[in-house]
Amino acid sequence: MSFPRPLRRSVSLSPARTLRLVVLGQSAVGKTALTVRFITRRFIGDYDPTLEMIYRHMAIIDGEMVHFEILDTAGQEEDSLQIEEKIKWGDGFAVVYSVTDRCSFDEVMRLCFLINHLHSSPKRSGGAEQPPVVIVGNKKDLQFDRMVSTEDGENLSKALKLPFYEISTRDSYEEPVAVFSSLYQELLRQGHFSPGSFKRRTVSKLMEKIPKMQASSTLNTAGRSLSFNSFRDYIPE
Numbered sequence: 556m557s558f559p560r561p562l563r564r565s566v567s568l569s570p571a572r573t574l575r576l577v578v579l580g581q582s583a584v585g586k587t588a589l590t591v592r593f594i595t596r597r598f599i600g601d602y603d604p605t606l607e608m609i610y611r612h613m614a615i616i617d618g619e620m621v622h623f624e625i626l627d628t629a630g631q632e633e634d635s636l637q638i639e640e641k642i643k644w645g646d647g648f649a650v651v652y653s654v655t656d657r658c659s660f661d662e663v664m665r666l667c668f669l670i671n672h673l674h675s676s677p678k679r680s681g682g683a684e685q686p687p688v689v690i691v692g693n694k695k696d697l698q699f700d701r702m703v704s705t706e707d708g709e710n711l712s713k714a715l716k717l718p719f720y721e722i723s724t725r726d727s728y729e730e731p732v733a734v735f736s737s738l739y740q741e742l743l744r745q746g747h748f749s750p751g752s753f754k755r756r757t758v759s760k761l762m763e764k765i766p767k768m769q770a771s772s773t774l775n776t777a778g779r780s781l782s783f784n785s786f787r788d789y790i791p792e
């Protein structure tokens with residue numbers, strides 16, 4: 556379902572579930588393509604390498620209005636503390652690799668351990684559950700360039716006890732939707748949602764190092780609406 560008007564920070568939203576999702580993975584695995592596909596239905600071939608960006612998007616899932624805030628991280632982090640701050644910000648995580656890039660697959664395990672380590676505080680439901688994480692093997696359309704088999708992905712998924720999706724963001728809209736929907740479903744099951752929309756959070760001064768970019772610019776695409784914000788917009792003045 557789409558919303559006819561762009562969402563801006565000044566808009567007062569009726570209560571909606573807010574999901575803060577973080578898309579992680581090495582550079583060029585398709586994090587931006589995946590996020591934009593989900594939000595706009597379109598596959599857009601080329602992007603500048605992402606610094607970092609938060610995409611806001613409203614959708615109705617199972618009759619519930621859901622407010623997505625999706626942080627599309629930079630594949631090449633300057634230092635590990637920056638990625639840790641972003642992981643702490645998120646409620647759920649898509650860890651993406653490209654089936655054409657073995658190194659990106661090897662990185663998945665490290666990122667999953669980092670997520671679990673940073674979110675293993677007792678504040679989660681009873682302290683027992685880990686945040687929702689899905690492993691995403693992207694670019695399955697590039698069969699001739701494959702370096703990671705489907706079986707490799709499935710084995711990693713079993714070892715880490717995490718859901719696994721092998722997808723082509725280029726060829727499919729439904730597969731990216733399934734990735735984000737599964738994170739929503741798991742967060743719903745855990746009853747763990749972020750506080751109301753557009754509240755700023757205290758984050759480390761480290762985040763000030765991130766350059767401000769395209770804050771509050773808005774894009775309308777085929778009746779869908781979304782707005783972009785730098786992660787830095789969430790830092791108190």
Ligand SMILES: Nc1nc2c(ncn2[C@@H]2O[C@H](COP(=O)(O)OP(=O)(O)OP(=O)(O)O)[C@@H](O)[C@H]2O)c(=O)[nH]1
Pocket residue numbers: 580581582583584585586587588589599600601602603604605606628629630631693694695696697722723724725726
């Ligand atoms: N064939 C194919 N190409 C894809 C697919 N998904 C993304 N790409 C391409 O892969 C390249 C990298 O995609 P991005 O979305 O910019 O990757 P990223 O992970 O956001 O990269 P960084 O911003 O550097 O971290 C682009 O040329 C995309 O068009 C896919 O499913 N199939």
